[in-house]
Amino acid sequence: MPRQGVVMLLAVARALRPVARSVRTPVRPRSTVAEAESRFITGHPDCNVTPYIANLVGRDLHKKSAHPLGIIKDRIEAYFAGLETSYDVFDGEDPVVTTTQCFDDLNIPPEHPGRSKSDTYYLTDTELLRTHTSAHQSQHLRQGHEAFLCTGDVYRRDEIDASHFPAFHQMEGVKLFSEEEMNGQTDFSDKEAWLASPECDIVAKDLKATLEGLIKYVFDDPDLQTRWRDDYFPFTEPSFELDVFYQDEWLEVLGCGVIHADVLDRCGLASRRGWAFGLGLERLAMVLFAIPDIRLFWTDDERFHKQFKAGQVSTFKPYSKYPPVFKDIAFWCPESYVENDFNELARSIGGELIERVENIDTFTNPKTGKTSNCYRITYRSMDRSLTDVEINALQDSLRDEAASALSVELR
Numbered sequence: 001m002p003r004q005g006v007v008m009l010l011a012v013a014r015a016l017r018p019v020a021r022s023v024r025t026p027v028r029p030r031s032t033v034a035e036a037e038s039r040f041i042t043g044h045p046d047c048n049v050t051p052y053i054a055n056l057v058g059r060d061l062h063k064k065s066a067h068p069l070g071i072i073k074d075r076i077e078a079y080f081a082g083l084e085t086s087y088d089v090f091d092g093e094d095p096v097v098t099t100t101q102c103f104d105d106l107n108i109p110p111e112h113p114g115r116s117k118s119d120t121y122y123l124t125d126t127e128l129l130r131t132h133t134s135a136h137q138s139q140h141l142r143q144g145h146e147a148f149l150c151t152g153d154v155y156r157r158d159e160i161d162a163s164h165f166p167a168f169h170q171m172e173g174v175k176l177f178s179e180e181e182m183n184g185q186t187d188f189s190d191k192e193a194w195l196a197s198p199e200c201d202i203v204a205k206d207l208k209a210t211l212e213g214l215i216k217y218v219f220d221d222p223d224l225q226t227r228w229r230d231d232y233f234p235f236t237e238p239s240f241e242l243d244v245f246y247q248d249e250w251l252e253v254l255g256c257g258v259i260h261a262d263v264l265d266r267c268g269l270a271s272r273r274g275w276a277f278g279l280g281l282e283r284l285a286m287v288l289f290a291i292p293d294i295r296l297f298w299t300d301d302e303r304f305h306k307q308f309k310a311g312q313v314s315t316f317k318p319y320s321k322y323p324p325v326f327k328d329i330a331f332w333c334p335e336s337y338v339e340n341d342f343n344e345l346a347r348s349i350g351g352e353l354i355e356r357v358e359n360i361d362t363f364t365n366p367k368t369g370k371t372s373n374c375y376r377i378t379y380r381s382m383d384r385s386l387t388d389v390e391i392n393a394l395q396d397s398l399r400d401e402a403a404s405a406l407s408v409e410l411r
């Protein structure tokens, strides 16, 4: 999005604050809202954090022991606490990290799409809301932690549907191996030799056994079917993905691998080897608690919260399914158009009332070369029935603001 677009989007989001705010119940005290906004909305030309996003930071859902995310986190930590290795546990790191922590330390190159402003929330050119908990790996390794778990909220600009929300939670795990476990090896300077060595295999095998054990423990099913697939992450080599077979479907649950030599080198640990993994808590919790929509994790509705108890995985009973309201919007796009900017605008205006934004038609006029997109917005509250009047007002704002902030031409 051109700079001016971002500035305008922020202005718009601010102007619309009363609309967006009324979506969340109960309302945060004004002072906290202002504080959140002043910290994250810096005025830097690269800042693309909106008030809506700023007010998601610090909710700390993963620290609430009777919240499904807290229950899953506690369960994972309990599994690791029962293993021979002792894991240091972190869950309070600041979600604001530097591009060095989030990307450079992890071998993520400057041109990687995950670093772009269309995918990531930046406070300044060098500070951002972490896109993954891997952002803390190197810092803990440098501090001398040999095995640790690290949980936190992460932020990504993305599509809008029942399983995508701009903020979600991840847990990172890291374990280094002793010299003895590596059969006395400390010189790993020959990269090819390391990857082909029996010691690399020892690390990968331990990783896989540990994580299969974890998933069976979390699903409380020793016979759970799992499968491994090779994958690619810039910060692990080799890299893997773990799937589980649950309710007739293969589900991707985590990414992991043997920590890349360059990552360890940068931490002053060239003589050490180990593994790392990262998993999404919402994904696991949605499956295990049968939670149908990711927005529910953020609700303050008692009918949600009273269903959960610390230490217990239980099946969520939807208290009601309110009817959806569908609204379409179609427009010609300028060349600079980025779909995530439209998603962001929709979230800024409709907040958690928007269940889904779906591109239902896109075409390019062969004569003018102009592209048109048509989106279907699904409005549906998790907690109450919506009125025509409020939805029409939101849709009208969305149309007006798309035209002014994103420079689209409404059709």
Ligand code: DAH
Residues within 6 Å of the ligand: 131, 132, 133, 134, 172, 173, 233, 235, 236, 255, 256, 257, 276, 277, 278, 279
């Ligand atoms: N950070 C990755 C993500 O967000 C997940 C991940 C993959 C973490 C592999 C790891 C790892 O530590 O080794 O998609």
